[in-house]
Amino acid sequence: MAEKLKIIPLGGLGEVGKNLTVYEYKEDIIVVDCGLGFPDGEMYGVDVVIPNVSYLSRNIEKIRAIILTHGHEDHIGALPYLLQDINAPIFATALTAALLKGKLEEHHLAKIADIRLMETGVSFKAGCFGIEPIHVNHSIPGAVALAITTPVGVVVHTGDFKIDVTPIKSEMIDLTRFGELGKKGVLLMLSDSTNAENSGFSHSERIVGKRLAELFENCKSRIIVTTFSSNVQRIQQVIEVAARYGRKVGITGRSMENMIKVATEMGSIDIPPDTIVEMAKLRNYPRDQIAVITTGSQGEAMSALFRMAFSEHKFIDISTGDRVVISASAVPGNEKTVSRLINLLLSRGAEVLYRSVDDELHVSGHACQEELKMLIALVKPRFFMPIHGEQRHLRTHAALAHSMGIEPNCTVIGDIGRIVEVTKKSIKLGGTVQSGRVLVDGTGIGDVGSVVLRDRQHLAQDGMLVVVLSLNSEDNSLLSGPDIISRGFVYVKDSGSLIDEMKSLVVDTLEGCSLNNITDWATIKTSIKTALSSFLYKTTKRSPMILPVIMEI
Ligand SMILES: [Zn+2]
Ligand SMILES: [Zn+2]
Missing domain, CATH: 3.10.20.580 (Ubiquitin-like (UB roll))
Incomplete structure (x- = not known):
């Protein structure tokens, strides 16, 4: 009987978060991503949720590599916990590696981790697998898809992606390479389903820059912008626009300051000279020459923006006339906290611009239907498996694949812990492995059951x-x-x-x-x-x- 490639998702299916996919062939395992999830409202006191990786702990000697597609928390956040038991070489592109190092330092694990840089277009081996990172567009620089050459055929694992023909400070997704792979023959594609329900194309990051410019032009007040601290391209655009309209920029919030520091060191962001000033010095400038980039886009209670709204921030107190721009969308589950922040800012007399009243203030980092279809058309996989989404996203994505001519029996909808068995000729669901979620509360891992x-x-x-x-x-x-x-x-x-x-x-x-x-x-x-x-x-x-x-x- 022919040996099978086993693909075992330990997270990221039926949910958005804690992405972790295991690829196993005979004596070799590679792990793609190792992310965390956030607790829902019922998980009182739980800080984060990580995948149950007992299957990996039991197969430690087989693990050849952990490969990271990009630096978002839902792809790298659980690594500090995983590394306490499992130490395999970690492959990441430069910015992802730098972010990971910072995170591991916080957990005192930086010394033991074996982090290796990977580059787009440069293949490397891990056991019987050959891995080639392919450049994609996403809401953080350094994101890649992976073309994984396995003994049964080539598997394309898209990671999180979108098609942005006018990205900021980077190239468009390498569609040519996807097309070349498709021509040579791809056995299976696992693709990002986050926006599978959204028709059309996602908008380019550049439209946010245009809108920001309109908001900065002729504005006489202070402008305070919040976004996801990982959205380096967005931060780049805010800084550029501020510089263009003669404003100095203050940066506040720990994760924002840290991200800009790392992105600057890695050359992922270009900051015009003399634009950024210390928060303490902002008061030396008139209000129409001040811009602030802050954390707090999700309404987090301890964030810098929240503290500004409560007069608890050391340097900025929101007051009448301030223009506050929320350049982000509420992550599902955070709608209430974001709404609370908006109300609070409005009650302080600020003018607040947010996505539901102005949809050009944020664009998604995930492909919509036409982009998903385009990738299927280029890669032409024989088999298809939607990943990175709740059931509804996975089902809709599978239906899209069917509409592109992929037979229903060539598609699988996986589940956490369920083995997907792939041969040259077939794909099907197999048995299960131990899996689930582990709750982290403070320093306790898994003791909250x-x-x-x-x-x-x-x-x-x-x-x-x-x-x-x-x-x-x-x-x-x-x-x-x-x-x-x-x-x-x-x-x-x-x-x-x-x-x-x-x-x-x-x-x-x-x-x-x-x-x-x-x-x-x-x-x-x-x-x-x-x-x-x-x-x-x-x-x-x-x-x-x-x-x-x-x-x-
Ligand atoms: Zn992502
Ligand atoms: Zn993701």
Whole structure:
């Protein structure tokens, strides 16, 4: 029987985030991307979500390389966690490598990581795989697709991409190379599905520059622009426009300052001389000569823009007349926080421009339908697998492929942990490997599991009630208490009668236990819990977490 190429997504399917795809052939594994995801509103206290990589931990000796398509968090963010167990050579283009180094330094892992630079058009080997990075357009410089030569055929893994015929400070996506590969024969393409539901073409990054110029021209007030700190091309355009209209630019927000520093060192951004000034010196200039680039495009509560709106920023206080430009879209899940920030800025008297009132303030970094189809037409893969998207995006993308003549049985919709088996002649879903999500809270990796999460949800919704009493260990008679402590359920001082009723119910329950010769404390605790919880549900329609504590005297 012919050996199969196994493709195992450990994240990034049925979700947008934590992209990680495993390619395995006999004794060799390569990993493409290792990203993180952000918690949803129900994951109280969870900072980030990373893919479960136990499959990789069990196959450490097979891993030949980790290859990064670009420097976004959903593609590199989980590496610091992965590297604690798995140390394989990491291949990345220059900017991605620089961003990764910064991230690893924060985790004190920079010394152990073996980071190697890769360049577009220069192939390298990793086990039985040959890898060629191909230049693509995206919302961060240094993004590549990968042409992976495997023993069963060539696989094109697009990474995140769009087609921008007029990009900023870089070339257009290397469509020629995709076409050449297509002519030689590509077995399978895995392609970015983020914008599969959007018809037409994505707009060029350049239209944002044009719009920004209009907003800077003849503006008499301070201009404050926020965008994703990774969107180097956007930052470049803001700085250029500011310089053109005679403004000095201040940079604020840790990730923004860091990104501009790294991008400058790597030559990914060109800053006109004498444009950037320290934030502290901005006050020496009149308002119509000031521009600020800041973090906070997602309405993050600790971000520089948020602090400016709350008069908590060291150098800038938003005031009447300021023009605030939000050059970004709200990432799904962040709509509320962004809306809160917009309202806050407006209430401070600022003029706020954002995408839903001005759609030229931001363009997506992901290909829309016509671009996706164009890539399928150029690459002409025999098999097709949509990646990087929720079910709806994956399904729509698969339907697009069908409309381009790829047979339904030549397309697979994968799932996290599900093996996709590929031979020269077939593609199909196989078995599963251990997979899932690992929650990171502070320095704890994976110690917040479903039980802890359920408790946190319970506590957040209904609060907690602690019932403390002391019993005589000989005859279980009540020596002191019951005392009732409430946190997040009711305010004890204002709920005297309810608390009294609960106390007498506890006393009755204890008597009931003693009448029925129930003496073990575990059962007594359960009885107290049951009695209180049905009483509270009847009287308040709430179900707080109830913790009986029995002390022995
Ligand atoms: Zn990306
Ligand atoms: Zn992505």
